Amino acid sequence: MTLTAMPGPASAQFGLGGIVYDPTNYAQNVLTAARSLQQINNQIRQIQNQAQSLINEARNLASLPVSTLSTLTNQINQTRQLLTEAQRIAYRVRDIQQAFTQRYNGANLTASSSQMVANANARWQDSVGAYQDALEVQAGVVGNIDGARGSIETLVTASQSATGALQASQAGNQLLALQSQQLADLTAAVAAQGRAQALEAARNAAEEAEARERLRRFFKK
CATH class of the missing domain: 3.30.160 (Double Stranded RNA Binding Domain)
Structure with a gap:
């Protein structure tokens, strides 16, 4: 070849x-x-x-497979319910103004001695009821701690295993919602405690004024 x-x-x-x-x-x-x-x-x-x-x-x-919204909503509603059940004097401005006009404002120094005694008893009941309300709100807030801890663990685990930006964002949003709920609980507890202290201070001031008036009436006789 x-x-x-x-x-x-x-x-x-x-x-x-x-x-x-x-x-x-x-x-x-x-x-x-x-x-x-x-x-x-x-x-x-x-x-x-x-x-x-x-x-x-x-x-x-992909949506986050877990949600703590219902838990947070229930906790907020429970705290709100405790606030609406405030004894004697509600948190509404109108109710507060009415109670102070009747029992605190000016200490009703022109009232009779029997009326002063009745007002003093009403103010005492206001103070006791307010402190009881504060304790109940504080107990409710403390009771929400376990639920908050469980929600945090659930959301942190979900955020760590999130497969996408939407899931991570949703986990972050739910954590922010949980933080808002805790701030709401804290605000409620502070408000209840402050209400009790304010009523107690008002009661002391009214009693001091009425005591001076009764002493004045005694020496006038």
Whole structure:
């Protein structure tokens, strides 16, 4: 078997059994095939990236599988209920103004001695009821601590295992809601305690004024 050189303008060609072999053309074909393969690989990578992007977007849109909203709502409603059950003097401004007009304001120094005694007894009941209300609100707030701790553990675990931005954001929002509920509990406890202390201070002031008036009336006789 012999190779016969064939004329060519730019490269040597050889005949092998009547088949023309062009090395340059072969090299170009190989290079073209390699480039085509590279393009195909690039397209495959693009498709893979797009698929991964879709997966990530799906994860970002996935809702958090846990929710503590109902627990937080129940705790807030319980605290609110305790505040609405305030004894004697409610937290409404109108009720406070009415009670002070009747029993505190000016100490009713023009009232009879029997009326002064009745007012003093009413003020004492106000103070006792307010301190009882404060203790009940504080007990309710303390009772919410266990629920808050459970919610925190649930949300922290969920945020750590979140698969997407939406889940992480939802976990963060629920943690903020829990913080708001705890601040509401703290505000309620402070308000109840402050209410009790304010009524006690008002009672002491009224009793001091009435004591002076009774002493004045005694020496006037």
